[in-house]
Amino acid sequence: MASFLRVRPVTAAPGRPPILPLARPAVGFTAGVGLVAALAAASMAYGAMAIPLSEVVGAYTRFNGSDAHLVVTTVRMPRTLLAVTVGASLGIAGLLLHMLTRNPLADVEVAGINAGAATAVVLVAVLGGASSLALLTATSLAGAAAGGLLVYVLGALGRDGPTPLKLTLAGAAIWALGESLTSGLLTAHERALDEVLFWLKGSVAGRELDLVGPLLPWMAAGWLAAVAVAPALHVLTLGDDVARGLGVPAGRVRLAAGATVVLLAGTAVAAAGPIGFVGLVAAHAARALLGLRPRWLVAYSAWIGAAVLLVADLAGRFLAMPEELPVGVTTALLGAPLFILLGWRALR
Known part of the structure; x- marks a missing residue:
């Protein structure tokens, strides 16, 4: 383990106390995992075709080739699985962005990371299409890195450096620029529009295990990296002077955290398209439950992000029946009011 990850414990940090402090985080985490499991069971049981839970279990214990069993095993x-893994990745990425930027409004959508990844993928589709999952993933990662870096550079301009307000404004600008570029590219190339329109709204529907499997190791690597870097990143929230006194190299920690965010967000976008606000909700909910316990915050952000995306996907199946809403639309319906509330509180 790198030396900058071994830091002396810090007992005080700025910020509001947790709303619902948990004396035993392990108990809360176990309950959270149970909630995710229950939501996953509901996800496999409910939709346009309701399937009893006994049949869901039967699809794996006594598969008989019936329509219900095929729907469970090949579709739901x-x-x-994609909703759980992408939700966990986005939840952790949102938490790391909060700690990295000290910005309560930070999210992969607001930070320009989603916009960069989506613009890069659309550009590749226009130029000839993403011929393989490897190319799609690499393109998404490169776009996510470019979008996040551009936001940081713009937010760092001026005498005060990268303040939370400047980063938020820069992220909004890059978000708008990315939307304009993707709309322009797709308007000029209708073939590409047909290929990526539903993906651009963010969706976990219609994906196969062939997509989830290759991306899962990359997501898992991001989860482990987040657990490793979280304590040192937490120290940076106390200020660079305190971090130096504790032997934490600020530059390397920020670089490691930024690379982890890009890895998590880039693979999530490659798998399900740009989905916003999951990280915003997960990070704030985790802090409300725990306060400032870095590694537990990562674990809680993972299960909360997974639960949020499962709920959003289930809601999307029923809100527009017999059609479905892309999960990116339902997460926006959930997250946008929170974003407005947080922005109002920050500007009071």
Whole structure:
């Protein structure tokens, strides 16, 4: 383990106390995992075709080739697994962005990371299409890195450096620029529009295990990296002077955290398209439960992000029946009011 990850414990940090402090984080985490499991079961059981839970279990214990069993194994199980893994990745990425920027409004959508990834993927589609998952993933990662870096550079301009307000404004600008570029590219190339329109709204529907499997190791690597870097990143929230006194190299920690965010967000976008506000909700909910416990915050952000995306996907199946809403639309319906509330509180 790198030396900058071994830091002396810090007992005080700025910020509001947790709303619902948990004396035993392990108990809360176990309950959270149970909630995710229950939501995953509901995800495999409910939709346009309701399937009893006994049949969901039977699809794996006594498969008989019936329509219900085929729907569970080939359609809903990959969709559910993708929602869990992408939700966990986005939840952790949102938490790291909060700690990295000290900005309560930070999220992969607001930070320009989603916009960069989506613009890069659309550009590749226009130029000839993403011929493989490897190319799609690499393109998404490169776009996510470019979008996040551009936001940081713009937010760092001026005498005060990268303040939370400047980063938020820069992120909004890059978000708008990315939307304009993707709309322009797709308007000029209708073939590409047909290929990526539903993906651009953010969706876990219609994906297969062949997509989830290759991306899962990359997501898992991001989860482990987040657990490793979280304590040192937490020290940076106390200020660079305190971090130096504790032997934490600020530059390397920020670089490691930024690379982890790009890895998590880039693979999530490659798998499900740009989905916003999951990280915003997960990070704030985790802090409300725990306060400032870095590694537990990562674990809680993971299960909360997974739960949020499962709920959003289930809601999307019923809000517009017999059609479905892309999960990116339902997460926006959930997250946008929170974003407005947080912005109002920050400007009071």
